[in-house]
Amino acid sequence: xxxxxxxxxxxxxxxxxxxxxxxxxxxxxxxxxxxxxxxxxxxxxxxxxxxxxxxxxxxxxxxxxxxxxxxxxxxxxxxxxxxxxxxxxxxxxxxxxxxxxxxxxxxxxxxxxxxxxxxxxxxxxxxxxxxxxxxxxxxxxxxxxxxxxxxxxxxxxxxxxxxxxxxxxxxxxxxxxxxxxxxxxxxxxxxxxxxxxxxxxxxxxx
Amino acid sequence: xxxxxxxxxxxxxxxxxxxxxxxxxxxxxxxxxxxxxxxxxxxxxxxxxxxxxxxxxxxxxxxxxxxxxxxxxxxxxxxxxxxxxxxxxxxxxxxxxxxxxxxxxxxxxxxxxxxxxxxxxxxxxxxxxxxxxxxxxxxxxxxxxxxxxxxxxxxxxxxxxxxxxxxxxxxxxxxxxxxxxxxxxxxxxxxxxxxxxxxxxxxxxx
Amino acid sequence: xxxxxxxxxxxxxxxxxxxxxxxxxxxxxxxxxxxxxxxxxxxxxxxxxxxxxxxxxxxxxxxxxxxxxxxxxxxxxxxxxxxxxxxxxxxxxxxxxxxxxxxxxxxxxxxxxxxxxxxxxxxxxxxxxxxxxxxxxxxxxxxxxxxxxxxxxxxxxxxxxxxxxxxxxxxxxxxxxxxxxxxxxxxxxxxxxxxxxxxxxxxxxx
Amino acid sequence: xxxxxxxxxxxxxxxxxxxxxxxxxxxxxxxxxxxxxxxxxxxxxxxxxxxxxxxxxxxxxxxxxxxxxxxxxxxxxxxxxxxxxxxxxxxxxxxxxxxxxxxxxxxxxxxxxxxxxxxxxxxxxxxxxxxxxxxxxxxxxxxxxxxxxxxxxxxxxxxxxxxxxxxxxxxxxxxxxxxxxxxxxxxxxxxxxxxxxxxxxxxxxx
Numbered sequence: 001x002x003x004x005x006x007x008x009x010x011x012x013x014x015x016x017x018x019x020x021x022x023x024x025x026x027x028x029x030x031x032x033x034x035x036x037x038x039x040x041x042x043x044x045x046x047x048x049x050x051x052x053x054x055x056x057x058x059x060x061x062x063x064x065x066x067x068x069x070x071x072x073x074x075x076x077x078x079x080x081x082x083x084x085x086x087x088x089x090x091x092x093x094x095x096x097x098x099x100x101x102x103x104x105x106x107x108x109x110x111x112x113x114x115x116x117x118x119x120x121x122x123x124x125x126x127x128x129x130x131x132x133x134x135x136x137x138x139x140x141x142x143x144x145x146x147x148x149x150x151x152x153x154x155x156x157x158x159x160x161x162x163x164x165x166x167x168x169x170x171x172x173x174x175x176x177x178x179x180x181x182x183x184x185x186x187x188x189x190x191x192x193x194x195x196x197x198x199x200x201x202x203x204x205x206x
Numbered sequence: 207x208x209x210x211x212x213x214x215x216x217x218x219x220x221x222x223x224x225x226x227x228x229x230x231x232x233x234x235x236x237x238x239x240x241x242x243x244x245x246x247x248x249x250x251x252x253x254x255x256x257x258x259x260x261x262x263x264x265x266x267x268x269x270x271x272x273x274x275x276x277x278x279x280x281x282x283x284x285x286x287x288x289x290x291x292x293x294x295x296x297x298x299x300x301x302x303x304x305x306x307x308x309x310x311x312x313x314x315x316x317x318x319x320x321x322x323x324x325x326x327x328x329x330x331x332x333x334x335x336x337x338x339x340x341x342x343x344x345x346x347x348x349x350x351x352x353x354x355x356x357x358x359x360x361x362x363x364x365x366x367x368x369x370x371x372x373x374x375x376x377x378x379x380x381x382x383x384x385x386x387x388x389x390x391x392x393x394x395x396x397x398x399x400x401x402x403x404x405x406x407x408x409x410x411x412x
Numbered sequence: 413x414x415x416x417x418x419x420x421x422x423x424x425x426x427x428x429x430x431x432x433x434x435x436x437x438x439x440x441x442x443x444x445x446x447x448x449x450x451x452x453x454x455x456x457x458x459x460x461x462x463x464x465x466x467x468x469x470x471x472x473x474x475x476x477x478x479x480x481x482x483x484x485x486x487x488x489x490x491x492x493x494x495x496x497x498x499x500x501x502x503x504x505x506x507x508x509x510x511x512x513x514x515x516x517x518x519x520x521x522x523x524x525x526x527x528x529x530x531x532x533x534x535x536x537x538x539x540x541x542x543x544x545x546x547x548x549x550x551x552x553x554x555x556x557x558x559x560x561x562x563x564x565x566x567x568x569x570x571x572x573x574x575x576x577x578x579x580x581x582x583x584x585x586x587x588x589x590x591x592x593x594x595x596x597x598x599x600x601x602x603x604x605x606x607x608x609x610x611x612x613x614x615x616x617x618x
Numbered sequence: 619x620x621x622x623x624x625x626x627x628x629x630x631x632x633x634x635x636x637x638x639x640x641x642x643x644x645x646x647x648x649x650x651x652x653x654x655x656x657x658x659x660x661x662x663x664x665x666x667x668x669x670x671x672x673x674x675x676x677x678x679x680x681x682x683x684x685x686x687x688x689x690x691x692x693x694x695x696x697x698x699x700x701x702x703x704x705x706x707x708x709x710x711x712x713x714x715x716x717x718x719x720x721x722x723x724x725x726x727x728x729x730x731x732x733x734x735x736x737x738x739x740x741x742x743x744x745x746x747x748x749x750x751x752x753x754x755x756x757x758x759x760x761x762x763x764x765x766x767x768x769x770x771x772x773x774x775x776x777x778x779x780x781x782x783x784x785x786x787x788x789x790x791x792x793x794x795x796x797x798x799x800x801x802x803x804x805x806x807x808x809x810x811x812x813x814x815x816x817x818x819x820x821x822x823x824x
Contacts, residue, residue: 420623
């Protein structure tokens with residue numbers, strides 16, 4: 001699957017942002033222990049970036065597995081735009097972990113990161129709306145109520161991310177706290193369409 | 207699927223060309239905001255590169271899903287050549303986004319990029335022609351008319367890309383505009399063989 | 413499959429840590445032969461890193477193929493944490509192969525490596541325990557005895573890795589020897605649930 | 619599929635060895651045209667590397683699709699060793715394209731490359747021999763004659779590669795010519811087991 005591949009690569013590329021020090025750098029930092037302590041924001045960035053992409057993957061996977069029945073050309077194009085926003089994340093995660101600890105650039109770094117978080121949400125809303133309007137794309141057993149609830153949930157997350165974007169210009173730390181809250185929201189299990197059997201998904205056979 | 211993997215990796219590698227600035231570079235550029243504005247051609251390159259590979263993927267995927275019934279050794283070899291031209295794109299996209307804004311190298315950069323666009327088209331024409339000539343490779347339900355129309359469409363895009371290649375030597379900006387037009391053409395939905403049921407493709411089950 | 417993709421990328425990224433020398437570096441090292449001999453720890457690191465990720469993959473694949481019947485949201489989240497620990501390995505392998513030969517940083521390098529070895533084990537134990545407690549995730553034909561034996565084996569490896577972590581602070585060489593022993597243990601074939609037919613797994617059809 | 623993923627990543631990483639020049643480098647080389655002409659060995663390396671990995675993939679894919687019926691733990695381990703030799707190729711291809719044009723390091727570069735070519739062959743022979751000896755791994759409909767012929771063909775290629783390794787020390791150019799001949803040999807279609815129906819393989823459904 002092409003989409004799963006893009007997710008898997010974007011998530012694994014995150015590790016390339018935790019740099020292996022040269023021998024010269026290590027001496028400057030007084031050894032490996034000090035170096036590792038110094039680069040803790042990179043580790044935090046890896047952790048948060050991995051979670052973000054992982055959560056987006058889980059939602060996307062769920063969506064294609066239970067809701068999408070067939071695709072058309074436009075739906076595929078929107079999906080490519082969605083993947084484009086996912087593949088941007090190794091960049092924005094590196095920016096925020098390199099420059100959020102730097103007071104001068106903190107605001108710009110958090111802005112870049114919160115914009116990169118909202119882009120997949122927007123693309124996903126477009127994907128959902130397109131599928132909802134075009135008969136035959138979604139599984140006909142999916143209830144309109146269920147879809148509406150999904151879009152409402154997404155819009156709420158998007159609204160909060162917009163607030164984070166605005167906050168990042170003046171109060172970047174408040175923006176980061178808000179982003180952390182949005183993440184916690186995503187930890188709640190996604191809704192399953194109650195009338196669809198999801199029992200056979202072990203992630204391999206499908 | 208090996209082919210899908212190559213597409214997914216090539217498309218995700220594009221992000222590696224948007225460089226994370228070092229702290230020294232940022233000071234030179236007067237902070238992150240200025241740096242990001244300065245590297246806008248990299249973002250444009252990412253956008254265009256992602257779209258190009260995405261569109262080629264969509265066509266290739268369509269082709270293998272509905273038209274190809276079985277492959278033989280030569281067909282596989284031609285497909286490997288096709289993938290070779292796809293995996294080149296992160297290179298040519300980086301060249302064009304780094305050097306198209308530089309008057310001295312603009313012409314060479316656009317030439318590199320337009321050559322890299324024509325290579326997958328040529329490989330795809332060879333793939334189609336080979337499959338058409340060798341009985342058993344294509345789904346026998348595919349009508350000859352449909353295939354001929356596909357090849358004609360491809361030849362038209364290839365013709366326009368040849369013009370872009372020639373233009374790039376003298377009028378690189380005109381070449382870029384022509385390339386943009388070719389892209390718009392690709393946004394039109396590909397034809398489906400009218401007599402093949404394409405209803406069950408949700409991109410996961412197949 | 414997303415998980416298989418992360419494993420495949422993490423394992424292939426290992427090669428990027430064997431650096432291609434520049435022409436200047438080669439002159440410094442008196443030619444390619446000397447350079448290659450000088451960087452033998454990188455080759456060893458590649459070998460050991462490839463084996464580690466390969467073995468973890470093999471166990472993970474086995475587990476999802478024969479034991480997991482369906483997943484739920486929490487199970488997926490724990491699996492994402494597991495993959496996060498796998499994708500860390502190209503970093504820790506590079507650290508240990510660059511700095512284990514350097515007496516000053518040896519202890520820190522071996523510590524980093526042994527911690528990176530224990531993380532996937534812990535994540536896997538959490539995955540197993542969660543699945544064991546929540547009815548419906550594991551194949552109901554799997555016997556409790558079999559699962560208990562698996563967890564016991566894992567706990568033994570984890571115990572040994574904890575000893576390696578402690579040793580690495582004072583006797584890093586002893587820690588490396590112990591890690592080599594743990595690896596040898598993994599070379600033993602994993603147990604198959606005796607009452608499940610595993611005959612049709614050729615790694616492609618599933 | 620894990621194996622296909624490793625092949626796809628290794629083959630796509632080859633492009634990272636064609637370096638994007640910095641603006642300073644371009645001035646040194648008198649513009650993009652001259653730079654591109656100067657780095658022709660990188661393009662040749664990309665071409666040859668892509669073909670090598672592509673051909674090994676095609677054979678491996680064929681093998682798992684038509685011959686292997688199930689795997690066991692040891693078979694999986696040997697396969698991991700095989701993949702380890704494949705993932706080495708972006709390194710050896712970069713070495714040969716960077717240093718084969720340099721008279722002082724040519725011999726070492728060709729040696730590295732020819733060793734990297736023989737490693738997957740050896741791993742594949744071990745894989746074939748192991749499968750042949752252990753009842754149940756190979757499709758029982760495969761005739762012993764067919765397998766023997768395959769091993770004989772592989773041994774011939776391996777023999778020629780051994781000669782290339784020896785030649786590379788004294789006559790690296792002769793070694794390169796011999797390697798080119800071995801490649802041509804691989805362009806011949808692989809044998810299909812005559813009594814197995816291979817008609818349904820379109821590379822997607824399997």
